[in-house]
Amino acid sequence: SYVWNPSSFGTTGGPFVVTPTTTTSYTVAVTDANGCFSAASVTTVFVNPQIAVNATDVTACAGSPVVISASASGGNGGPYTYSWSNGVNGASQSVTPPAGFTSYNYIVTVNDGGCSISITDTATVTINPLPVIFMVTPDTAGCEDFLAQFTGLSNIPVTFTWNYGDGSGTQTGANVEHLYTSSGSFNVTLTATTAFGCISSTTTNQFIDVYPSPIAGFTSSPNPATSTSPEVTFSDQSSGALTWQWDFTYTVPQSGFNTSTAQNPSFIYTATGIYQVQQVVTNSFGCTDTAYNTVEVVPEYVFYAPNAFTPANNDGKNDTFTPSIMGYDIDSYEMMIFDRWGNMIYRTTDLNKGWDGRANDGKDLAQIDVYVWKVNVLDFAKKEHQYIGTVTIVK
The missing domain is CATH 2.60.40 (Immunoglobulin-like)
Incomplete structure (x- = not known):
């Protein structure tokens, strides 16, 4: 007869089918008809632990790639085979979730190539939206020095960063202004960053046109003039000018009584004194510049x-x-x-x-x-x- 441990096997010699969930030892001893005992025999069934897998959840900005990964343990210790629902094999991969989703799931199936049961887990990618942005300005053209004002618009809260295209660096803010000190056409770039780090950028080429300004300047002769020779000739020294406007007795607020539009005018002063002369020059873009000088008319002794x-x-x-x-x-x-x-x-x-x-x-x-x-x-x-x-x- 057979003596088993566990005793639930009875006294026969088997065979028995066992399905232990953990490593288990089975012992049997035999007694013959003469009452003689054999030494006990031990059989151990080793059970590997169930495979475990952990797929990591991540976040990504819409349209941007992100790495998802899974890590397995248990079973026969591997090597493990990772099969993803998008047809990619391997413990990790770079994915770009399709558009139109706020989250997207990638399922991974792992097995150890042995008798272990395959197991699955899900890596969820949370998709943060990109901002939709616009830039507006009341004026896109002007004379140097041109002060441009910009406003950034977005459908979600963002931080705006501006690049004005003139090498001056960047500036942050939704409502900003920038002084262009040289002429030319400038590209303006607006970049918007959300709290999740998602970035949208837009560039408008030749968005700002800054026209060159003329440079006013003149000399006068004689200076001083005298009461007996009170005629003064003004010589234009401006550059880039198309028209000239002179005021020979410029005062604030009253002015405009003694004027000329000639390039090199003359004026006869009727009294001694010190006079401020204003020259305003205008170029083909309508840009202006102003220069001032003084003329003195002294008595003649x-x-x-x-x-x-x-x-x-x-x-x-x-x-x-x-x-x-x-x-x-x-x-x-x-x-x-x-x-x-x-x-x-x-x-x-x-x-x-x-x-x-x-x-x-x-x-x-x-x-x-x-x-x-x-x-x-x-x-x-x-x-x-x-x-x-x-x-x-x-x-």
Whole structure:
């Protein structure tokens, strides 16, 4: 008879079919008809663990590739065979989920090539959307320096980054402005990044046109001008100009009274003073530039004294000795009259009060003779002038 452990096998010799789920040992001993015992015999059935597989879930931006992978253990220890639902074999692969899904599943089946049961798992790719973006601007063209304003629009929250195409670097923000300091046509690129790192980009070629500006400039001659020669000629030194607009007595807020559109105009000033001159030049694009200079018109200093007068002939002509002076300091004038013996017989500090030919404080008419006069005066620039001469009283 047979003695089994486990005893559920009974006392026969088998055979028995066993399906252990874990490694199990079976023991049997035999007794013959004479009551003799055999040594116990042990049979061990080794059971491999079930295959386990773990497929990793990942996220991806729409239209972008991403790597999915699976890792197996158990069974007979491998090597394992990985078969994916998209027909690719291997533990990992790069996939690009089809458009139109917010998530997409890839199923992997693993076996160890032995008696283990194949097992499956699912790698889920969560698909984050790409932003749909636009760029707008109120003006796409202007003169240098041109300040352009841009607005970025998106269907989902994003961070905008701008490249203005002029080598100035990038700027972030939904509403931005940029100063173009040189002329040309510029490509503008708008890049939008979501919180998940998904990026959309759009470029508009030759989006911004910046026109060159003319450069204003001029000289004037003579400068300063004088009250006796008040005409000033202006020489255009601008570049790139098509038209010219001049204001010879530019003031704020009043201006526009003395103007010209000639390229090289002249202007006659009617009074002394310092004047601001404005030149505005315009090119074929309508771009303008402005230059300012000053013109000074100064008094002309002139001194003249006659050498004779007739105070006693009662004809009402040439009755006083009066020097003529232009461009002088009215407070500095002094004139003295001396007789042949050096006696001062007349003095005045008023140019309008000439010598009437009288002496002794105006009591007597001086005799017909030659008299010495002396004038001290300052010109408009405060430069001192002293003159000495003679004047003759004649009939």
